[in-house]
Amino acid sequence: MESQNAHPAAGYSSxxxxxxxxxxxxxxxxxxxxxxxxxxxxxSNVPGISAFPVSDSNLCQWxxxxxxPEGTPYEGLTYKISMTFxxxxxxxxxxxxxxxxxxxxxxxxxxxxxxxxxxxxxxxxYNVQTILLSLQSLLGEPNNxxxxxxxxxxxxxxxxxxxxxxxxxHYKDIEELADE
Amino acid sequence: xxxxxxxxxxxxxxxAGTINPSDYVTExxxxxxxxxxxxxxxxxxxxxxxxxxxLKPISVLLDEYADSTFRAKIKALGGGSTGYRxxxxxxxxxxxxxxxxFFEFAxxxxxxxxxxxxxxxxxxxxxLNEAGYNENGYIDFVEETESLFDRLPGLTTExxxxxxxxMEVSSAVIVHFRLLAAAYVxxxxxxxxxxxxxxxxxxIEEYCNRQIEAFAVEAxxxxxxxxxxxxxxxxxxxVYMDRSEGEDAVVHTFEPMSASAKERMKIDLLYRPGHxxxxxx
Numbered sequence: 001m002e003s004q005n006a007h008p009a010a011g012y013s014s015x016x017x018x019x020x021x022x023x024x025x026x027x028x029x030x031x032x033x034x035x036x037x038x039x040x041x042x043x044s045n046v047p048g049i050s051a052f053p054v055s056d057s058n059l060c061q062w063x064x065x066x067x068x069p070e071g072t073p074y075e076g077l078t079y080k081i082s083m084t085f086x087x088x089x090x091x092x093x094x095x096x097x098x099x100x101x102x103x104x105x106x107x108x109x110x111x112x113x114x115x116x117x118x119x120x121x122x123x124x125x126y127n128v129q130t131i132l133l134s135l136q137s138l139l140g141e142p143n144n145x146x147x148x149x150x151x152x153x154x155x156x157x158x159x160x161x162x163x164x165x166x167x168x169x170h171y172k173d174i175e176e177l178a179d180e
Numbered sequence: 181x182x183x184x185x186x187x188x189x190x191x192x193x194x195x196a197g198t199i200n201p202s203d204y205v206t207e208x209x210x211x212x213x214x215x216x217x218x219x220x221x222x223x224x225x226x227x228x229x230x231x232x233x234x235l236k237p238i239s240v241l242l243d244e245y246a247d248s249t250f251r252a253k254i255k256a257l258g259g260g261s262t263g264y265r266x267x268x269x270x271x272x273x274x275x276x277x278x279x280x281x282f283f284e285f286a287x288x289x290x291x292x293x294x295x296x297x298x299x300x301x302x303x304x305x306x307x308l309n310e311a312g313y314n315e316n317g318y319i320d321f322v323e324e325t326e327s328l329f330d331r332l333p334g335l336t337t338e339x340x341x342x343x344x345x346x347m348e349v350s351s352a353v354i355v356h357f358r359l360l361a362a363a364y365v366x367x368x369x370x371x372x373x374x375x376x377x378x379x380x381x382x383x384i385e386e387y388c389n390r391q392i393e394a395f396a397v398e399a400x401x402x403x404x405x406x407x408x409x410x411x412x413x414x415x416x417x418x419v420y421m422d423r424s425e426g427e428d429a430v431v432h433t434f435e436p437m438s439a440s441a442k443e444r445m446k447i448d449l450l451y452r453p454g455h456x457x458x459x460x461x
Binding site: 029033040082084086088091092095097120121122123124125127 | 211212214215218313316317318320321347348351355359389390393394395396397
Protein backbone atom coordinates (compact mmCIF):
# COMPACT_ATOMS: atom_id res chain seq x y z
CA MET A 1 0.00 0.00 0.00
CA GLU A 2 3.01 2.30 -0.41
CA SER A 3 1.31 4.17 -3.21
CA GLN A 4 -1.79 5.39 -1.39
CA ASN A 5 -2.52 9.02 -0.79
CA ALA A 6 -2.01 8.69 2.92
CA HIS A 7 1.75 8.59 2.30
CA PRO A 8 2.31 11.29 -0.27
CA ALA A 9 6.05 11.72 -0.03
CA ALA A 10 7.06 8.07 0.14
CA GLY A 11 9.36 7.04 -2.66
CA TYR A 12 9.00 10.13 -4.78
CA SER A 13 11.14 12.72 -3.09
CA SER A 14 14.10 12.17 -5.41
CA UNK A 15 12.08 12.60 -8.63
CA UNK A 16 13.09 15.28 -11.04
CA UNK A 17 10.06 16.96 -12.51
CA UNK A 18 9.72 19.74 -15.02
CA UNK A 19 9.08 23.18 -13.70
CA UNK A 20 5.37 23.69 -14.05
CA UNK A 21 4.01 26.67 -15.96
CA UNK A 22 3.80 29.99 -14.24
CA UNK A 23 0.06 30.32 -13.87
CA UNK A 24 -0.31 33.95 -13.00
CA UNK A 25 -3.69 34.24 -14.69
CA UNK A 26 -6.62 32.66 -12.87
CA UNK A 27 -4.11 31.17 -10.46
CA UNK A 28 -6.25 31.54 -7.39
CA UNK A 29 -9.19 29.53 -8.62
CA UNK A 30 -7.19 26.64 -10.04
CA UNK A 31 -5.24 26.42 -6.78
CA UNK A 32 -8.42 26.32 -4.75
CA UNK A 33 -9.90 23.67 -7.01
CA UNK A 34 -6.79 21.47 -6.90
CA UNK A 35 -6.55 21.79 -3.13
CA UNK A 36 -10.12 20.60 -2.78
CA UNK A 37 -9.50 17.73 -5.21
CA UNK A 38 -6.46 16.68 -3.22
CA UNK A 39 -8.54 16.71 -0.06
CA UNK A 40 -11.28 14.61 -1.66
CA UNK A 41 -8.75 12.11 -3.00
CA UNK A 42 -7.18 11.70 0.41
CA UNK A 43 -10.56 11.29 2.08
CA SER A 44 -11.93 8.77 -0.38
CA ASN A 45 -8.69 6.79 -0.57
CA VAL A 46 -9.77 4.69 -3.57
CA PRO A 47 -7.68 1.50 -3.80
CA GLY A 48 -5.37 1.22 -6.80
CA ILE A 49 -4.99 4.90 -7.58
CA SER A 50 -3.17 7.78 -5.95
CA ALA A 51 -2.10 11.28 -6.89
CA PHE A 52 -0.62 14.32 -5.20
CA PRO A 53 1.29 17.49 -6.05
CA VAL A 54 5.00 17.11 -6.66
CA SER A 55 5.78 19.99 -4.33
CA ASP A 56 3.98 22.29 -1.94
CA SER A 57 5.01 25.33 -3.93
CA ASN A 58 3.42 24.25 -7.20
CA LEU A 59 -0.04 22.73 -7.14
CA CYS A 60 -0.22 22.51 -10.95
CA GLN A 61 2.20 19.62 -11.30
CA TRP A 62 1.11 16.29 -9.86
CA UNK A 63 2.39 12.77 -9.91
CA UNK A 64 0.17 9.73 -9.62
CA UNK A 65 0.10 5.96 -9.63
CA UNK A 66 -2.27 3.49 -11.20
CA UNK A 67 -2.40 -0.18 -10.29
CA UNK A 68 -3.17 -2.54 -13.16
CA PRO A 69 -6.73 -3.87 -12.92
CA GLU A 70 -7.26 -7.47 -11.88
CA GLY A 71 -7.84 -9.95 -14.65
CA THR A 72 -5.86 -7.87 -17.18
CA PRO A 73 -2.24 -8.28 -18.32
CA TYR A 74 -1.45 -5.34 -16.02
CA GLU A 75 -2.56 -7.07 -12.83
CA GLY A 76 0.02 -6.74 -10.07
CA LEU A 77 1.91 -3.91 -11.82
CA THR A 78 1.93 -0.26 -10.81
CA TYR A 79 2.41 2.60 -13.23
CA LYS A 80 3.49 6.13 -12.59
CA ILE A 81 1.96 9.13 -14.38
CA SER A 82 2.55 12.87 -14.46
CA MET A 83 -0.30 15.39 -14.51
CA THR A 84 0.18 19.00 -15.59
CA PHE A 85 -2.79 21.29 -14.95
CA UNK A 86 -3.38 24.37 -17.12
CA UNK A 87 -4.18 27.71 -15.49
CA UNK A 88 -7.75 27.40 -16.75
CA UNK A 89 -8.34 23.92 -15.32
CA UNK A 90 -11.03 22.48 -15.02
CA UNK A 91 -12.23 24.16 -18.24
CA UNK A 92 -9.30 22.61 -20.05
CA UNK A 93 -8.03 19.09 -19.52
CA UNK A 94 -4.73 18.48 -17.76
CA UNK A 95 -1.88 17.04 -19.82
CA UNK A 96 -1.29 13.52 -18.59
CA UNK A 97 1.38 11.06 -19.54
CA UNK A 98 2.81 7.81 -18.33
CA UNK A 99 6.20 8.28 -16.72
CA UNK A 100 6.63 4.51 -16.44
CA UNK A 101 7.41 2.93 -19.81
CA UNK A 102 4.05 1.65 -20.98
CA UNK A 103 3.14 -1.01 -23.51
CA UNK A 104 -0.45 -0.30 -24.50
CA UNK A 105 -2.30 0.33 -27.78
CA UNK A 106 -3.33 3.86 -26.76
CA UNK A 107 -0.04 5.00 -25.22
CA UNK A 108 3.00 5.93 -27.27
CA UNK A 109 6.65 5.40 -26.37
CA UNK A 110 6.86 8.88 -24.82
CA UNK A 111 3.97 8.08 -22.52
CA UNK A 112 1.46 10.23 -24.42
CA UNK A 113 -2.06 8.94 -23.99
CA UNK A 114 -4.88 8.89 -26.51
CA UNK A 115 -8.06 9.00 -24.45
CA UNK A 116 -11.15 10.91 -25.60
CA UNK A 117 -12.03 12.35 -22.19
CA UNK A 118 -8.61 14.03 -22.10
CA UNK A 119 -9.24 15.55 -25.52
CA UNK A 120 -12.51 16.40 -27.29
CA UNK A 121 -14.75 14.83 -24.64
CA UNK A 122 -13.19 16.71 -21.73
CA UNK A 123 -15.79 18.04 -19.31
CA UNK A 124 -15.29 20.36 -16.37
CA UNK A 125 -17.03 17.85 -14.10
CA TYR A 126 -14.15 15.41 -14.47
CA ASN A 127 -11.50 15.47 -11.81
CA VAL A 128 -8.26 13.76 -10.89
CA GLN A 129 -10.10 10.78 -9.47
CA THR A 130 -12.30 10.20 -12.53
CA ILE A 131 -9.25 10.61 -14.79
CA LEU A 132 -7.25 8.05 -12.85
CA LEU A 133 -10.15 5.60 -12.86
CA SER A 134 -10.66 6.10 -16.62
CA LEU A 135 -6.97 5.48 -17.23
CA GLN A 136 -7.13 2.38 -15.07
CA SER A 137 -10.02 0.96 -17.08
CA LEU A 138 -8.29 1.94 -20.34
CA LEU A 139 -5.52 -0.52 -19.36
CA GLY A 140 -7.95 -3.42 -19.52
CA GLU A 141 -10.09 -2.04 -22.35
CA PRO A 142 -7.88 -0.52 -25.05
CA ASN A 143 -9.41 1.24 -28.01
CA ASN A 144 -7.79 -0.70 -30.84
CA UNK A 145 -9.59 1.21 -33.58
CA UNK A 146 -7.07 4.07 -33.50
CA UNK A 147 -3.92 2.83 -31.79
CA UNK A 148 -0.83 4.92 -31.06
CA UNK A 149 1.10 1.69 -30.68
CA UNK A 150 0.02 -0.47 -33.60
CA UNK A 151 2.14 -3.43 -32.58
CA UNK A 152 0.58 -3.52 -29.13
CA UNK A 153 -2.89 -3.32 -30.69
CA UNK A 154 -2.06 -6.21 -32.98
CA UNK A 155 -0.72 -8.31 -30.13
CA UNK A 156 -3.75 -7.52 -27.96
CA UNK A 157 -6.08 -8.74 -30.67
CA UNK A 158 -4.07 -11.72 -31.87
CA UNK A 159 -1.56 -12.89 -29.33
CA UNK A 160 -2.09 -12.12 -25.66
CA UNK A 161 1.00 -14.11 -24.64
CA UNK A 162 3.22 -11.91 -26.82
CA UNK A 163 1.43 -8.86 -25.48
CA UNK A 164 2.25 -9.82 -21.91
CA UNK A 165 5.86 -10.49 -22.89
CA UNK A 166 6.30 -7.08 -24.55
CA UNK A 167 4.58 -5.44 -21.62
CA UNK A 168 6.97 -7.07 -19.14
CA UNK A 169 9.98 -6.26 -21.33
CA HIS A 170 9.11 -2.57 -21.05
CA TYR A 171 7.90 -2.52 -17.48
CA LYS A 172 9.96 -0.81 -14.82
CA ASP A 173 9.23 -1.09 -11.16
CA ILE A 174 8.15 2.21 -9.70
CA GLU A 175 11.01 2.10 -7.17
CA GLU A 176 13.52 1.73 -10.01
CA LEU A 177 12.04 4.79 -11.68
CA ALA A 178 12.52 6.82 -8.56
CA ASP A 179 16.20 5.89 -8.47
CA GLU A 180 16.88 7.13 -11.98
CA UNK B 181 7.44 -18.85 -20.68
CA UNK B 182 8.88 -19.95 -24.00
CA UNK B 183 6.68 -21.80 -26.42
CA UNK B 184 7.10 -23.21 -29.90
CA UNK B 185 5.38 -20.16 -31.26
CA UNK B 186 8.16 -17.88 -30.10
CA UNK B 187 10.73 -19.14 -32.60
CA UNK B 188 8.37 -18.44 -35.49
CA UNK B 189 7.86 -14.85 -34.47
CA UNK B 190 11.39 -14.34 -33.30
CA UNK B 191 12.06 -11.25 -35.41
CA UNK B 192 8.99 -9.49 -34.14
CA UNK B 193 9.89 -10.58 -30.68
CA UNK B 194 13.30 -8.89 -30.63
CA UNK B 195 11.87 -5.75 -32.14
CA ALA B 196 9.54 -5.49 -29.18
CA GLY B 197 12.56 -4.47 -27.13
CA THR B 198 13.87 -1.91 -29.63
CA ILE B 199 10.92 0.07 -30.89
CA ASN B 200 10.92 1.35 -34.42
CA PRO B 201 10.48 5.11 -33.98
CA SER B 202 8.57 5.54 -37.21
CA ASP B 203 5.72 3.52 -35.74
CA TYR B 204 5.07 6.11 -33.07
CA VAL B 205 4.59 9.78 -32.49
CA THR B 206 8.09 10.85 -31.55
CA GLU B 207 7.83 14.60 -31.86
CA UNK B 208 8.58 15.48 -28.28
CA UNK B 209 6.85 18.49 -26.82
CA UNK B 210 6.99 18.59 -23.09
CA UNK B 211 3.76 19.17 -21.21
CA UNK B 212 4.65 22.68 -20.17
CA UNK B 213 5.32 23.62 -23.82
CA UNK B 214 2.04 22.06 -24.93
CA UNK B 215 0.14 24.11 -22.38
CA UNK B 216 2.01 27.29 -23.31
CA UNK B 217 1.29 26.83 -27.03
CA UNK B 218 -2.37 26.06 -26.32
CA UNK B 219 -2.56 29.21 -24.24
CA UNK B 220 -0.96 31.27 -27.02
CA UNK B 221 -3.49 30.03 -29.56
CA UNK B 222 -6.24 30.91 -27.13
CA UNK B 223 -4.81 34.36 -26.47
CA UNK B 224 -4.57 34.96 -30.18
CA UNK B 225 -8.24 34.05 -30.59
CA UNK B 226 -9.14 36.19 -27.58
CA UNK B 227 -7.38 39.20 -29.06
CA UNK B 228 -9.70 39.00 -32.06
CA UNK B 229 -13.06 38.73 -30.27
CA UNK B 230 -14.09 39.19 -26.67
CA UNK B 231 -16.11 36.35 -25.10
CA UNK B 232 -19.12 38.67 -25.15
CA UNK B 233 -18.92 41.72 -27.42
CA UNK B 234 -20.68 45.07 -27.61
CA LEU B 235 -24.18 45.44 -29.06
CA LYS B 236 -23.92 46.29 -32.77
CA PRO B 237 -26.45 47.22 -35.45
CA ILE B 238 -27.43 44.34 -37.74
CA SER B 239 -26.17 46.37 -40.70
CA VAL B 240 -22.59 45.70 -39.50
CA LEU B 241 -23.12 42.13 -40.73
CA LEU B 242 -23.63 43.41 -44.27
CA ASP B 243 -19.93 44.23 -44.43
CA GLU B 244 -19.11 40.59 -43.78
CA TYR B 245 -21.12 39.09 -46.61
CA ALA B 246 -21.00 39.34 -50.36
CA ASP B 247 -23.52 36.53 -50.84
CA SER B 248 -26.87 37.91 -52.03
CA THR B 249 -29.03 35.39 -50.12
CA PHE B 250 -27.33 36.36 -46.87
CA ARG B 251 -27.51 40.06 -47.66
CA ALA B 252 -31.22 39.90 -48.40
CA LYS B 253 -31.85 38.12 -45.09
CA ILE B 254 -29.69 40.56 -43.15
CA LYS B 255 -31.57 43.49 -44.68
CA ALA B 256 -34.90 41.87 -43.83
CA LEU B 257 -33.74 41.26 -40.24
CA GLY B 258 -32.61 44.84 -39.83
CA GLY B 259 -36.21 45.98 -40.04
CA GLY B 260 -37.34 44.18 -36.91
CA SER B 261 -34.14 44.31 -34.95
CA THR B 262 -32.17 46.59 -32.73
CA GLY B 263 -28.98 44.65 -33.26
CA TYR B 264 -26.77 41.75 -32.36
CA ARG B 265 -24.07 41.04 -29.86
CA UNK B 266 -21.12 38.98 -31.13
CA UNK B 267 -20.00 36.03 -29.01
CA UNK B 268 -16.61 34.37 -29.34
CA UNK B 269 -16.66 31.23 -31.46
CA UNK B 270 -14.97 28.81 -29.09
CA UNK B 271 -17.43 25.92 -29.09
CA UNK B 272 -19.35 27.44 -26.19
CA UNK B 273 -21.01 30.28 -28.11
CA UNK B 274 -24.64 29.14 -27.94
CA UNK B 275 -24.29 28.41 -24.22
CA UNK B 276 -22.51 31.67 -23.50
CA UNK B 277 -25.00 33.63 -25.63
CA UNK B 278 -27.99 32.10 -23.84
CA UNK B 279 -26.44 32.55 -20.39
CA UNK B 280 -25.49 36.17 -21.02
CA UNK B 281 -28.89 37.10 -22.42
CA PHE B 282 -30.56 35.29 -19.53
CA PHE B 283 -28.60 37.38 -17.01
CA GLU B 284 -29.08 40.52 -19.06
CA PHE B 285 -32.85 40.10 -18.75
CA ALA B 286 -32.52 39.27 -15.09
CA UNK B 287 -30.37 42.35 -14.49
CA UNK B 288 -33.27 44.54 -15.67
CA UNK B 289 -35.63 42.97 -13.11
CA UNK B 290 -36.61 44.37 -9.73
CA UNK B 291 -34.66 42.94 -6.75
CA UNK B 292 -37.51 40.68 -5.61
CA UNK B 293 -37.89 39.29 -9.14
CA UNK B 294 -34.15 38.61 -9.25
CA UNK B 295 -34.43 36.80 -5.92
CA UNK B 296 -37.30 34.70 -7.27
CA UNK B 297 -35.38 33.83 -10.41
CA UNK B 298 -32.32 32.94 -8.37
CA UNK B 299 -34.29 30.60 -6.15
CA UNK B 300 -35.85 29.00 -9.23
CA UNK B 301 -32.43 28.31 -10.80
CA UNK B 302 -30.91 27.16 -7.50
CA UNK B 303 -33.84 24.80 -6.93
CA UNK B 304 -32.77 23.00 -10.11
CA UNK B 305 -29.81 21.60 -8.19
CA UNK B 306 -32.17 18.79 -7.20
CA UNK B 307 -32.40 17.94 -10.91
CA LEU B 308 -28.62 17.51 -10.96
CA ASN B 309 -28.88 15.12 -8.03
CA GLU B 310 -31.74 13.19 -9.66
CA ALA B 311 -29.63 12.82 -12.79
CA GLY B 312 -26.88 11.26 -10.71
CA TYR B 313 -24.35 14.07 -10.63
CA ASN B 314 -22.07 14.17 -7.65
CA GLU B 315 -22.20 17.34 -5.59
CA ASN B 316 -18.40 17.55 -5.57
CA GLY B 317 -18.52 17.65 -9.33
CA TYR B 318 -20.96 20.52 -9.76
CA ILE B 319 -20.87 22.62 -6.60
CA ASP B 320 -18.17 25.09 -7.74
CA PHE B 321 -20.14 25.98 -10.88
CA VAL B 322 -23.49 26.28 -9.13
CA GLU B 323 -21.93 28.54 -6.50
CA GLU B 324 -20.49 30.80 -9.19
CA THR B 325 -23.96 31.23 -10.73
CA GLU B 326 -25.41 31.89 -7.30
CA SER B 327 -22.80 34.52 -6.58
CA LEU B 328 -23.47 36.20 -9.95
CA PHE B 329 -27.16 36.42 -8.99
CA ASP B 330 -26.11 38.06 -5.73
CA ARG B 331 -24.01 40.67 -7.55
CA LEU B 332 -26.70 41.24 -10.19
CA PRO B 333 -28.71 44.06 -8.53
CA GLY B 334 -25.52 46.16 -8.46
CA LEU B 335 -24.60 45.54 -12.09
CA THR B 336 -25.32 47.46 -15.27
CA THR B 337 -25.39 45.96 -18.77
CA GLU B 338 -21.82 47.21 -19.15
CA UNK B 339 -20.54 45.60 -15.98
CA UNK B 340 -22.45 42.42 -16.79
CA UNK B 341 -20.55 42.30 -20.08
CA UNK B 342 -17.31 42.60 -18.06
CA UNK B 343 -18.46 39.79 -15.75
CA UNK B 344 -19.05 37.56 -18.76
CA UNK B 345 -15.67 38.45 -20.22
CA UNK B 346 -14.13 37.05 -17.08
CA MET B 347 -13.30 33.52 -18.22
CA GLU B 348 -13.92 32.04 -14.78
CA VAL B 349 -17.37 33.50 -14.25
CA SER B 350 -18.47 32.84 -17.81
CA SER B 351 -17.11 29.30 -17.91
CA ALA B 352 -18.60 28.32 -14.57
CA VAL B 353 -22.07 29.54 -15.57
CA ILE B 354 -21.76 27.69 -18.89
CA VAL B 355 -20.82 24.45 -17.15
CA HIS B 356 -23.75 24.91 -14.77
CA PHE B 357 -26.18 25.45 -17.66
CA ARG B 358 -24.70 22.53 -19.59
CA LEU B 359 -25.23 20.30 -16.56
CA LEU B 360 -28.81 21.50 -16.16
CA ALA B 361 -29.52 20.66 -19.80
CA ALA B 362 -27.83 17.24 -19.53
CA ALA B 363 -29.68 16.53 -16.28
CA TYR B 364 -32.96 17.40 -17.96
CA VAL B 365 -32.23 14.96 -20.80
CA UNK B 366 -31.21 12.22 -18.35
CA UNK B 367 -34.35 12.68 -16.23
CA UNK B 368 -36.62 12.82 -19.30
CA UNK B 369 -35.09 9.94 -21.19
CA UNK B 370 -38.40 8.80 -22.69
CA UNK B 371 -38.84 12.21 -24.39
CA UNK B 372 -35.34 12.40 -25.77
CA UNK B 373 -34.39 8.83 -26.59
CA UNK B 374 -36.17 8.80 -29.98
CA UNK B 375 -33.97 11.72 -31.09
CA UNK B 376 -30.78 10.26 -29.68
CA UNK B 377 -31.30 6.80 -31.13
CA UNK B 378 -28.97 6.78 -34.14
CA UNK B 379 -29.21 3.05 -34.79
CA UNK B 380 -25.73 2.59 -33.36
CA UNK B 381 -26.80 2.08 -29.79
CA UNK B 382 -25.85 5.52 -28.50
CA UNK B 383 -27.13 5.81 -24.95
CA ILE B 384 -28.49 8.90 -23.18
CA GLU B 385 -25.40 8.87 -21.02
CA GLU B 386 -23.06 8.82 -24.05
CA TYR B 387 -25.02 11.51 -25.83
CA CYS B 388 -24.94 13.84 -22.83
CA ASN B 389 -21.28 13.13 -22.30
CA ARG B 390 -20.32 13.83 -25.91
CA GLN B 391 -22.69 16.66 -26.85
CA ILE B 392 -23.62 18.50 -23.66
CA GLU B 393 -21.20 17.89 -20.80
CA ALA B 394 -18.09 18.11 -22.97
CA PHE B 395 -16.81 21.65 -22.58
CA ALA B 396 -16.40 23.50 -25.89
CA VAL B 397 -18.69 21.22 -27.91
CA GLU B 398 -21.32 23.37 -29.63
CA ALA B 399 -24.96 23.02 -28.69
CA UNK B 400 -27.15 21.05 -31.08
CA UNK B 401 -30.93 21.32 -31.45
CA UNK B 402 -31.61 18.77 -28.72
CA UNK B 403 -29.24 20.42 -26.25
CA UNK B 404 -30.94 23.80 -26.76
CA UNK B 405 -34.36 22.24 -26.26
CA UNK B 406 -33.17 20.59 -23.04
CA UNK B 407 -31.66 23.86 -21.80
CA UNK B 408 -34.92 25.74 -22.41
CA UNK B 409 -36.90 23.00 -20.67
CA UNK B 410 -34.54 22.86 -17.70
CA UNK B 411 -34.41 26.63 -17.14
CA UNK B 412 -38.16 26.91 -17.74
CA UNK B 413 -38.39 30.71 -17.62
CA UNK B 414 -37.28 31.64 -21.13
CA UNK B 415 -38.39 31.10 -24.69
CA UNK B 416 -35.55 30.74 -27.13
CA UNK B 417 -35.82 31.90 -30.72
CA UNK B 418 -33.07 30.87 -33.10
CA VAL B 419 -32.88 33.01 -36.24
CA TYR B 420 -31.29 30.92 -38.98
CA MET B 421 -29.14 32.95 -41.32
CA ASP B 422 -28.24 30.32 -43.82
CA ARG B 423 -28.29 29.88 -47.57
CA SER B 424 -31.77 28.39 -47.61
CA GLU B 425 -34.23 29.99 -50.03
CA GLY B 426 -36.35 33.00 -49.23
CA GLU B 427 -35.62 36.54 -48.19
CA ASP B 428 -36.60 36.07 -44.57
CA ALA B 429 -34.47 34.12 -42.15
CA VAL B 430 -36.24 31.11 -40.66
CA VAL B 431 -36.89 31.39 -36.93
CA HIS B 432 -37.14 28.28 -34.79
CA THR B 433 -38.71 28.81 -31.38
CA PHE B 434 -38.11 26.62 -28.33
CA GLU B 435 -40.64 26.93 -25.53
CA PRO B 436 -40.39 25.13 -22.21
CA MET B 437 -42.74 22.12 -22.04
CA SER B 438 -43.83 22.90 -18.51
CA ALA B 439 -43.24 26.58 -18.00
CA SER B 440 -43.10 27.73 -14.41
CA ALA B 441 -43.27 31.45 -15.19
CA LYS B 442 -46.19 33.22 -16.84
CA GLU B 443 -44.03 36.00 -18.17
CA ARG B 444 -41.09 34.43 -19.90
CA MET B 445 -37.90 36.03 -21.17
CA LYS B 446 -37.57 36.12 -24.92
CA ILE B 447 -34.03 35.13 -25.72
CA ASP B 448 -33.04 35.25 -29.38
CA LEU B 449 -29.91 33.88 -30.95
CA LEU B 450 -28.67 34.62 -34.43
CA TYR B 451 -27.39 31.44 -36.05
CA ARG B 452 -24.99 31.46 -38.92
CA PRO B 453 -23.68 28.03 -39.95
CA GLY B 454 -21.44 26.89 -37.12
CA HIS B 455 -21.89 29.93 -34.90
CA UNK B 456 -24.33 31.68 -32.56
CA UNK B 457 -24.49 35.35 -31.57
CA UNK B 458 -27.18 37.13 -29.55
CA UNK B 459 -29.98 38.72 -31.55
CA UNK B 460 -31.96 41.71 -30.28
CA UNK B 461 -35.41 42.41 -31.58
